[in-house]
Amino acid sequence: MNQADANPMDAAAWTDDEARLLTALRAGDDLAFERLVRDHSGRMLAVAQRFLRNSEDARDVVQEAFIAAFRSLNSFEGSARLSTWLHRIVINAALMKLRSRRRVPEDSIEDLLPKFLEDGHQVHPSREWRRSSEEMMQDEQTRGLVRSCIERLPEAYRTVLILRDLEELDTQEAATLLGITENAVKIRLHRARQALRGLLDPHFRGGGA
Amino acid sequence: MTCREFIEFLMEYLLSEVDREKFDAHLAVCPSCVTYLKTYQETVKVGKAVFADPNETLPEEPPEDLIKAILAARSKRS
Numbered sequence: 001m002n003q004a005d006a007n008p009m010d011a012a013a014w015t016d017d018e019a020r021l022l023t024a025l026r027a028g029d030d031l032a033f034e035r036l037v038r039d040h041s042g043r044m045l046a047v048a049q050r051f052l053r054n055s056e057d058a059r060d061v062v063q064e065a066f067i068a069a070f071r072s073l074n075s076f077e078g079s080a081r082l083s084t085w086l087h088r089i090v091i092n093a094a095l096m097k098l099r100s101r102r103r104v105p106e107d108s109i110e111d112l113l114p115k116f117l118e119d120g121h122q123v124h125p126s127r128e129w130r131r132s133s134e135e136m137m138q139d140e141q142t143r144g145l146v147r148s149c150i151e152r153l154p155e156a157y158r159t160v161l162i163l164r165d166l167e168e169l170d171t172q173e174a175a176t177l178l179g180i181t182e183n184a185v186k187i188r189l190h191r192a193r194q195a196l197r198g199l200l201d202p203h204f205r206g207g208g209a
Numbered sequence: 210m211t212c213r214e215f216i217e218f219l220m221e222y223l224l225s226e227v228d229r230e231k232f233d234a235h236l237a238v239c240p241s242c243v244t245y246l247k248t249y250q251e252t253v254k255v256g257k258a259v260f261a262d263p264n265e266t267l268p269e270e271p272p273e274d275l276i277k278a279i280l281a282a283r284s285k286r287s
Contacts, residue, residue, distance in 0.1 A: 037276050041271040041279065059272075063282060066283075067282055116213040120211025120212055125241040126244035129247075129251060137259070143258075146255050147259055150256060150259070193252055193253055194249070197249050
Protein backbone atom coordinates (compact mmCIF):
# COMPACT_ATOMS: atom_id res chain seq x y z
CA MET A 1 0.00 0.00 0.00
CA ASN A 2 1.21 3.50 -0.72
CA GLN A 3 2.02 5.28 2.53
CA ALA A 4 0.20 8.32 1.32
CA ASP A 5 -3.04 6.33 1.06
CA ALA A 6 -3.17 5.92 4.82
CA ASN A 7 -5.95 8.41 5.04
CA PRO A 8 -7.77 8.31 8.39
CA MET A 9 -11.49 7.85 8.69
CA ASP A 10 -12.21 10.27 11.48
CA ALA A 11 -12.98 13.68 10.16
CA ALA A 12 -12.35 16.36 12.75
CA ALA A 13 -12.86 20.04 12.92
CA TRP A 14 -10.08 22.03 11.35
CA THR A 15 -8.79 25.11 13.05
CA ASP A 16 -8.10 28.26 11.03
CA ASP A 17 -4.47 27.84 11.98
CA GLU A 18 -4.31 24.36 10.44
CA ALA A 19 -6.05 25.52 7.30
CA ARG A 20 -3.50 28.33 6.94
CA LEU A 21 -0.64 25.90 7.55
CA LEU A 22 -1.93 23.54 4.86
CA THR A 23 -2.25 26.39 2.38
CA ALA A 24 1.32 27.47 3.14
CA LEU A 25 2.59 23.90 2.79
CA ARG A 26 0.92 23.54 -0.58
CA ALA A 27 2.49 26.82 -1.66
CA GLY A 28 5.92 25.34 -0.78
CA ASP A 29 6.60 27.70 2.14
CA ASP A 30 9.84 26.53 3.83
CA LEU A 31 8.85 27.86 7.24
CA ALA A 32 5.57 25.96 7.09
CA PHE A 33 7.44 22.73 6.39
CA GLU A 34 9.77 23.40 9.28
CA ARG A 35 6.85 24.03 11.60
CA LEU A 36 5.13 20.84 10.51
CA VAL A 37 8.27 18.81 11.16
CA ARG A 38 9.00 20.49 14.51
CA ASP A 39 5.43 20.13 15.73
CA HIS A 40 4.95 16.48 14.82
CA SER A 41 8.29 14.66 14.59
CA GLY A 42 8.57 14.03 18.37
CA ARG A 43 5.30 12.18 18.60
CA MET A 44 5.90 10.37 15.30
CA LEU A 45 9.26 9.21 16.58
CA ALA A 46 7.63 7.83 19.74
CA VAL A 47 5.07 5.93 17.63
CA ALA A 48 7.75 4.50 15.32
CA GLN A 49 9.90 3.52 18.29
CA ARG A 50 6.98 1.67 19.84
CA PHE A 51 6.64 -0.55 16.78
CA LEU A 52 10.29 -0.96 15.88
CA ARG A 53 12.11 -0.94 19.27
CA ASN A 54 15.17 0.45 17.55
CA SER A 55 16.00 4.16 17.48
CA GLU A 56 17.86 4.13 14.16
CA ASP A 57 14.99 2.37 12.37
CA ALA A 58 12.50 4.69 14.06
CA ARG A 59 14.36 7.77 12.81
CA ASP A 60 14.51 6.35 9.27
CA VAL A 61 10.79 5.66 9.39
CA VAL A 62 9.91 9.17 10.57
CA GLN A 63 11.99 10.61 7.75
CA GLU A 64 10.33 8.30 5.20
CA ALA A 65 6.91 9.21 6.61
CA PHE A 66 7.53 12.94 6.20
CA ILE A 67 8.78 12.47 2.65
CA ALA A 68 5.63 10.45 1.87
CA ALA A 69 3.50 13.16 3.48
CA PHE A 70 5.22 15.99 1.56
CA ARG A 71 4.68 14.06 -1.66
CA SER A 72 0.98 13.63 -1.05
CA LEU A 73 0.12 17.07 0.34
CA ASN A 74 -1.71 18.01 -2.82
CA SER A 75 -3.89 14.92 -2.73
CA PHE A 76 -4.60 15.28 1.01
CA GLU A 77 -8.29 16.07 1.14
CA GLY A 78 -8.34 17.46 4.63
CA SER A 79 -10.90 14.92 5.82
CA ALA A 80 -8.90 14.58 9.05
CA ARG A 81 -6.57 16.65 11.18
CA LEU A 82 -2.99 16.93 9.95
CA SER A 83 -1.81 15.20 13.14
CA THR A 84 -4.14 12.23 12.54
CA TRP A 85 -3.07 12.01 8.92
CA LEU A 86 0.64 12.03 9.87
CA HIS A 87 -0.02 9.48 12.61
CA ARG A 88 -1.46 7.02 10.07
CA ILE A 89 1.39 7.65 7.65
CA VAL A 90 4.07 6.96 10.25
CA ILE A 91 2.28 3.80 11.39
CA ASN A 92 2.13 2.60 7.79
CA ALA A 93 5.83 3.38 7.30
CA ALA A 94 6.70 1.53 10.52
CA LEU A 95 4.72 -1.53 9.41
CA MET A 96 6.53 -1.51 6.06
CA LYS A 97 9.86 -1.35 7.86
CA LEU A 98 8.85 -4.25 10.11
CA ARG A 99 8.00 -6.34 7.04
CA SER A 100 11.36 -5.61 5.49
CA ARG A 101 13.38 -6.54 8.57
CA ARG A 102 14.93 -9.93 9.05
CA ARG A 103 12.93 -12.13 11.39
CA VAL A 104 14.46 -12.89 14.76
CA PRO A 105 13.64 -15.96 16.87
CA GLU A 106 10.74 -15.26 19.22
CA ASP A 107 8.43 -17.05 21.66
CA SER A 108 5.60 -19.06 20.12
CA ILE A 109 2.22 -17.52 20.88
CA GLU A 110 0.90 -20.98 21.76
CA ASP A 111 3.40 -21.22 24.62
CA LEU A 112 2.06 -17.98 26.06
CA LEU A 113 -1.66 -18.86 25.95
CA PRO A 114 -3.62 -20.45 28.81
CA LYS A 115 -3.47 -24.24 29.01
CA PHE A 116 -6.54 -26.43 29.50
CA LEU A 117 -7.26 -29.93 30.76
CA GLU A 118 -9.24 -32.36 28.63
CA ASP A 119 -12.42 -31.45 30.51
CA GLY A 120 -11.97 -27.76 29.54
CA HIS A 121 -10.81 -26.46 32.94
CA GLN A 122 -7.68 -24.35 33.16
CA VAL A 123 -4.55 -26.31 34.09
CA HIS A 124 -3.62 -23.48 36.45
CA PRO A 125 -6.74 -21.85 37.92
CA SER A 126 -6.58 -18.06 37.82
CA ARG A 127 -5.63 -16.16 40.95
CA GLU A 128 -6.37 -12.57 41.84
CA TRP A 129 -3.59 -10.07 41.30
CA ARG A 130 -2.18 -8.41 44.39
CA ARG A 131 -2.67 -4.86 43.16
CA SER A 132 -5.04 -3.02 40.86
CA SER A 133 -3.83 -1.67 37.52
CA GLU A 134 -3.99 1.87 38.98
CA GLU A 135 -1.70 0.88 41.85
CA MET A 136 0.67 -0.96 39.53
CA MET A 137 1.07 2.05 37.28
CA GLN A 138 2.35 4.16 40.19
CA ASP A 139 5.49 2.09 40.29
CA GLU A 140 8.27 2.69 37.74
CA GLN A 141 9.63 -0.83 38.10
CA THR A 142 6.22 -2.31 37.30
CA ARG A 143 5.79 -0.06 34.27
CA GLY A 144 9.17 -1.27 33.02
CA LEU A 145 8.08 -4.85 33.56
CA VAL A 146 4.88 -4.33 31.56
CA ARG A 147 6.85 -2.76 28.71
CA SER A 148 9.32 -5.63 28.64
CA CYS A 149 6.45 -8.17 28.60
CA ILE A 150 4.85 -6.37 25.64
CA GLU A 151 8.21 -6.53 23.88
CA ARG A 152 8.33 -10.30 24.41
CA LEU A 153 5.13 -10.87 22.43
CA PRO A 154 5.64 -12.37 18.97
CA GLU A 155 5.79 -9.54 16.45
CA ALA A 156 2.53 -10.28 14.60
CA TYR A 157 0.65 -10.14 17.91
CA ARG A 158 2.55 -7.23 19.43
CA THR A 159 1.86 -5.18 16.31
CA VAL A 160 -1.89 -5.75 16.56
CA LEU A 161 -1.86 -4.98 20.29
CA ILE A 162 -0.07 -1.68 19.61
CA LEU A 163 -2.36 -0.76 16.72
CA ARG A 164 -5.58 -1.50 18.59
CA ASP A 165 -4.95 -0.94 22.29
CA LEU A 166 -2.20 1.68 22.20
CA GLU A 167 -2.62 3.62 18.95
CA GLU A 168 -6.39 3.12 19.17
CA LEU A 169 -7.04 2.30 15.53
CA ASP A 170 -10.30 0.48 14.90
CA THR A 171 -10.42 -3.11 13.70
CA GLN A 172 -11.10 -2.15 10.10
CA GLU A 173 -8.19 0.32 9.92
CA ALA A 174 -5.81 -2.19 11.52
CA ALA A 175 -6.94 -4.89 9.09
CA THR A 176 -6.39 -2.61 6.08
CA LEU A 177 -2.91 -1.56 7.23
CA LEU A 178 -1.85 -5.14 7.91
CA GLY A 179 -3.51 -6.61 4.82
CA ILE A 180 -5.42 -9.19 6.86
CA THR A 181 -9.10 -9.76 7.59
CA GLU A 182 -10.92 -8.02 10.42
CA ASN A 183 -11.52 -11.40 11.99
CA ALA A 184 -7.79 -12.12 11.96
CA VAL A 185 -7.18 -8.78 13.72
CA LYS A 186 -9.71 -9.73 16.42
CA ILE A 187 -8.16 -13.15 16.93
CA ARG A 188 -4.63 -11.74 17.12
CA LEU A 189 -5.68 -9.01 19.52
CA HIS A 190 -7.34 -11.47 21.88
CA ARG A 191 -4.34 -13.79 21.76
CA ALA A 192 -1.95 -10.90 22.32
CA ARG A 193 -3.90 -9.78 25.37
CA GLN A 194 -4.08 -13.34 26.70
CA ALA A 195 -0.35 -13.82 26.15
CA LEU A 196 0.46 -10.51 27.84
CA ARG A 197 -1.77 -11.47 30.75
CA GLY A 198 0.08 -14.79 30.95
CA LEU A 199 3.46 -13.05 31.00
CA LEU A 200 2.37 -10.61 33.71
CA ASP A 201 0.56 -13.17 35.85
CA PRO A 202 3.56 -14.79 37.60
CA HIS A 203 4.70 -11.32 38.71
CA PHE A 204 1.33 -10.10 39.93
CA ARG A 205 -0.61 -13.09 41.19
CA GLY A 206 -1.28 -13.42 44.87
CA GLY A 207 -0.68 -16.50 47.04
CA GLY A 208 -3.30 -19.00 48.13
CA ALA A 209 -4.67 -22.22 46.74
CA MET B 210 -19.79 -23.88 28.77
CA THR B 211 -16.23 -24.78 29.75
CA CYS B 212 -13.44 -22.48 30.92
CA ARG B 213 -11.72 -23.08 27.56
CA GLU B 214 -14.79 -21.81 25.66
CA PHE B 215 -15.25 -18.91 28.04
CA ILE B 216 -11.66 -17.74 27.65
CA GLU B 217 -11.57 -18.35 23.90
CA PHE B 218 -14.61 -16.14 23.30
CA LEU B 219 -13.96 -13.67 26.10
CA MET B 220 -13.34 -10.72 23.81
CA GLU B 221 -16.62 -11.27 21.96
CA TYR B 222 -18.31 -11.44 25.37
CA LEU B 223 -16.80 -8.12 26.39
CA LEU B 224 -17.89 -6.59 23.08
CA SER B 225 -21.38 -8.10 23.51
CA GLU B 226 -20.98 -9.89 20.19
CA VAL B 227 -22.26 -13.16 21.66
CA ASP B 228 -25.20 -14.33 23.70
CA ARG B 229 -24.00 -13.13 27.11
CA GLU B 230 -26.37 -15.35 29.10
CA LYS B 231 -24.27 -18.49 28.66
CA PHE B 232 -21.14 -16.61 29.67
CA ASP B 233 -22.82 -15.07 32.71
CA ALA B 234 -24.07 -18.51 33.75
CA HIS B 235 -20.51 -19.84 33.56
CA LEU B 236 -19.18 -16.89 35.57
CA ALA B 237 -21.78 -17.57 38.27
CA VAL B 238 -20.23 -20.98 38.97
CA CYS B 239 -16.55 -20.48 38.06
CA PRO B 240 -14.46 -18.23 40.33
CA SER B 241 -11.35 -18.97 38.24
CA CYS B 242 -12.94 -17.46 35.11
CA VAL B 243 -14.22 -14.48 37.14
CA THR B 244 -10.60 -13.87 38.09
CA TYR B 245 -9.36 -14.51 34.54
CA LEU B 246 -11.82 -11.94 33.22
CA LYS B 247 -10.73 -9.39 35.82
CA THR B 248 -7.02 -9.89 35.22
CA TYR B 249 -7.56 -9.81 31.42
CA GLN B 250 -9.22 -6.40 31.81
CA GLU B 251 -6.40 -5.24 34.10
CA THR B 252 -3.91 -6.37 31.45
CA VAL B 253 -5.57 -4.21 28.80
CA LYS B 254 -5.55 -1.25 31.21
CA VAL B 255 -1.88 -1.55 32.19
CA GLY B 256 -0.85 -2.08 28.56
CA LYS B 257 -2.58 1.14 27.56
CA ALA B 258 -1.40 3.06 30.61
CA VAL B 259 2.26 2.19 30.23
CA PHE B 260 2.45 3.93 26.86
CA ALA B 261 0.04 6.74 27.70
CA ASP B 262 2.39 7.84 30.47
CA PRO B 263 4.20 10.94 29.18
CA ASN B 264 7.30 9.98 31.18
CA GLU B 265 7.64 6.82 29.12
CA THR B 266 7.56 8.50 25.73
CA LEU B 267 10.22 10.55 24.10
CA PRO B 268 10.80 14.13 25.16
CA GLU B 269 8.62 16.79 23.59
CA GLU B 270 11.60 18.24 21.72
CA PRO B 271 12.51 16.00 18.79
CA PRO B 272 16.22 15.64 17.94
CA GLU B 273 17.48 18.64 16.01
CA ASP B 274 19.58 16.52 13.65
CA LEU B 275 16.52 14.52 12.63
CA ILE B 276 14.54 17.69 11.90
CA LYS B 277 17.42 18.99 9.80
CA ALA B 278 17.73 15.69 7.93
CA ILE B 279 14.01 15.68 7.08
CA LEU B 280 14.07 19.26 5.86
CA ALA B 281 17.26 18.61 3.87
CA ALA B 282 15.64 15.58 2.23
CA ARG B 283 12.75 17.79 1.17
CA SER B 284 15.08 20.42 -0.28
CA LYS B 285 16.87 17.74 -2.30
CA ARG B 286 13.58 16.63 -3.82
CA SER B 287 12.46 20.11 -4.82
